[in-house]
Amino acid sequence: MPPGHFFHPTGRMRVRQEAAMDIAVDGLCKTFRSGSRLCCALHQIDLRIRAGEMVALLGSSGSGKSTLMRHLNGLALGDCGSVRIGGLDVQHRGRIHGDVRRVRAQVGMIFQQFNLVGRLSVATNVLAGMLHRLPLWRSLTMRFTRAERLAALDALDRVGLVEQAWQRASTLSGGQQQRAAIARTLVQKARLILGDEPIASLDPESAKRVMDDLAAINREDGTTVVVSLHQVDFALAYCPRTVALRAGRVVFDGPSIEITPEILREVYGGDAASQQRAVGSSRIVRPAHSPPAAAVAAV
Amino acid sequence: MNHQLPPFSWTNALWHAGFLLAFAALMAWAWHGARLDPLLLLTNAGNSYEFAQGFLKPNFHDWRAYVDEIAVTLHMALWGTVLAVVGAVPLGLLAAANIAPWWVRQPARRLLDALRAINEMVFALFFMVAVGLGPFAGTLALFVHTTGILGKLFSEVVESIDQRPVEGIRATGANRLEEIVYGVIPQVLPMWISYALYRFESNVRSASVVGMVGAGGIGYFLNESVRSYDYGATAVIMGLIVITVVAIDVVSAQVRKATL
Ligand SMILES: Nc1ncnc2c1ncn2[C@@H]1O[C@H](COP(=O)(O)OP(=O)(O)OP(=O)(O)O)[C@@H](O)[C@H]1O
Ligand SMILES: [Mg+2]
Numbered sequence: 001m002p003p004g005h006f007f008h009p010t011g012r013m014r015v016r017q018e019a020a021m022d023i024a025v026d027g028l029c030k031t032f033r034s035g036s037r038l039c040c041a042l043h044q045i046d047l048r049i050r051a052g053e054m055v056a057l058l059g060s061s062g063s064g065k066s067t068l069m070r071h072l073n074g075l076a077l078g079d080c081g082s083v084r085i086g087g088l089d090v091q092h093r094g095r096i097h098g099d100v101r102r103v104r105a106q107v108g109m110i111f112q113q114f115n116l117v118g119r120l121s122v123a124t125n126v127l128a129g130m131l132h133r134l135p136l137w138r139s140l141t142m143r144f145t146r147a148e149r150l151a152a153l154d155a156l157d158r159v160g161l162v163e164q165a166w167q168r169a170s171t172l173s174g175g176q177q178q179r180a181a182i183a184r185t186l187v188q189k190a191r192l193i194l195g196d197e198p199i200a201s202l203d204p205e206s207a208k209r210v211m212d213d214l215a216a217i218n219r220e221d222g223t224t225v226v227v228s229l230h231q232v233d234f235a236l237a238y239c240p241r242t243v244a245l246r247a248g249r250v251v252f253d254g255p256s257i258e259i260t261p262e263i264l265r266e267v268y269g270g271d272a273a274s275q276q277r278a279v280g281s282s283r284i285v286r287p288a289h290s291p292p293a294a295a296v297a298a299v
Numbered sequence: 300m301n302h303q304l305p306p307f308s309w310t311n312a313l314w315h316a317g318f319l320l321a322f323a324a325l326m327a328w329a330w331h332g333a334r335l336d337p338l339l340l341l342t343n344a345g346n347s348y349e350f351a352q353g354f355l356k357p358n359f360h361d362w363r364a365y366v367d368e369i370a371v372t373l374h375m376a377l378w379g380t381v382l383a384v385v386g387a388v389p390l391g392l393l394a395a396a397n398i399a400p401w402w403v404r405q406p407a408r409r410l411l412d413a414l415r416a417i418n419e420m421v422f423a424l425f426f427m428v429a430v431g432l433g434p435f436a437g438t439l440a441l442f443v444h445t446t447g448i449l450g451k452l453f454s455e456v457v458e459s460i461d462q463r464p465v466e467g468i469r470a471t472g473a474n475r476l477e478e479i480v481y482g483v484i485p486q487v488l489p490m491w492i493s494y495a496l497y498r499f500e501s502n503v504r505s506a507s508v509v510g511m512v513g514a515g516g517i518g519y520f521l522n523e524s525v526r527s528y529d530y531g532a533t534a535v536i537m538g539l540i541v542i543t544v545v546a547i548d549v550v551s552a553q554v555r556k557a558t559l
Binding site for chain 1: 463464466467468469470471472473474476477480481482485486488
């Protein structure tokens with residue numbers, strides 16, 4: 001990818017994020033070996049994401065979205081290539097960087113499901129977001145100060161879950177679990193949020209709610225947000241920029257409004273017709289208070 | 300759609316027959332090794348009758364001493380189990396494939412194997428040399444052997460957990476210990492408690508046996524009564540042990556329910 005291809009929504013956000021949480025992926029590849037069969041999940045991925053961006057990651061099932069996300073914070077190791085976040089190494093040529101926890105502390109991850117510890121309370125799950133800045137004796141004994149617990153409640157309030165704070169995480173509905181995970185990234189004070197299909201398996205209303213939360217965090221805190229999505233219309237409505245994967249390769253990277261039916265056909269293969277219909281019929285309407293970022297970016 | 304069943308295979312049938320034969324041969328060999336002789340039960344029926352008589356005429360004469368010793372047995376089992384849990388938690392974690400690298404896991408597993416391989420009776424004899432006759436030796440024996448058992452069970456529970464919550468914790472920048480405390484322990488706790496309670500119950504039984512070699516507990520009286528043909532007393536002691544174990548089972552079922 002040519003270096004001039006960087007894409008950032010507004011200059012304002014670039015200024016706000018001085019110690020930038022830029023993501024730099026260079027030549028990342030990953031091959032899974034299951035038995036004798038090789039499966040090239042990521043193929044020479046080059047990617048630059050600027051601090052403050054809100055980026056959608058599109059691609060059909062098995063195209064490598066989750067795999068890429070897990071490489072970004074070093075939960076998985078590539079075979080070659082490197083990942084750097086905010087100028088710090090995450091991994092390089094298949095070796096994890098020794099100090100990866102410092103990066104992870106600033107990167108909040110929302111998994112598609114089961115990311116919460118079901119038997120702990122919602123509040124404790126959210127408090128786990130601040131483990132990285134607690135002294136060890138307090139984190140291991142689960143001793144959180146009053147201020148810390150209030151901060152967790154604040155975060156839960158922001159995603160509309162204060163009522164459920166003290167019940168077990170396993171008792172939450174799917175959408176509520178996603179929001180609790182978002183609250184955890186808030187408490188974590190994450191400056192980059194990786195959302196792996198955060199709205200898959202949610203009803204349209206909850207999906208909109210979760211995307212609204214992410215958009216608000218992106219807008220108000222200048223947090224970089226990368227979300228993998230299956231719904232193209234959500235990508236168009238919320239994310240100024242889209243990166244599309246097909247069979248482990250980046251096949252599109254640019255402003256979401258430039259996505260055409262031809263591009264969708266390239267991304268989704270023969271399945272493009274149904275995707276087109278999804279885009280044409282049910283456009284997601286963003287709430288009035290947030291300016292359509294895609295339009296801003298296009299200027 | 301036409302489904303096809305796999306064709307009858309002579310090789311498979313021969314394998315099955317061969318396996319059954321080998322198993323039968325093994326059992327026959329073991330019959331001799333174990334000196335099994337059911338006829339003895341008939342020819343010596345008189346002895347069994349005498350023993351059974353004891354149960355009809357229970358001897359309550361020393362019941363206070365028995366109850367005291369039952370209490371000692373419980374105390375031994377309690378300390379033995381609690382100490383074993385304290386040892387089994389770190390060892391079980393270190394022996395789990397999803398926690399420790401192989402060069403930690405393998406020594407931990409072999410140590411647990413060794414602790415488990417040697418029976419608590421043997422450990423009791425050993426500790427009696429070290430600390431003398433009495434319940435302390437028995438308690439140490441229970442502790443060491445139970446550590447081996449619980450360590451293995453604990454590590455198997457750890458290996459069966461859902462890895463995703465742990466990754467959720469890891470992704471926040473938490474360190475290994477925090478991953479364990481927040482991601483692993485909450486998942487394994489109910490099973491750990493369940494196994495610890497079960498081992499406590501087993502240890503009450505074991506504690507009544509180590510007493511026979513002089514390592515404290517009700518086993519001493521049990522052994523004495525049988526040796527002196529006082530089957531009435533044997534009956535009372537065995538009854539007390541059964542009542543104790545049943546009581547523990549009832550209580551631990553409640554505890555288990557509360558921890559789920
Ligand atoms: N641990 C693994 N072992 C073997 N193959 C794997 C593993 N993880 C992922 N893969 C393979 O890598 C490819 C990419 O998988 P990935 O989960 O990243 O897809 P995805 O784009 O997230 O799909 P979805 O939209 O269904 O979540 C798939 O072909 C998958 O089978
Ligand atoms: Mg996925």
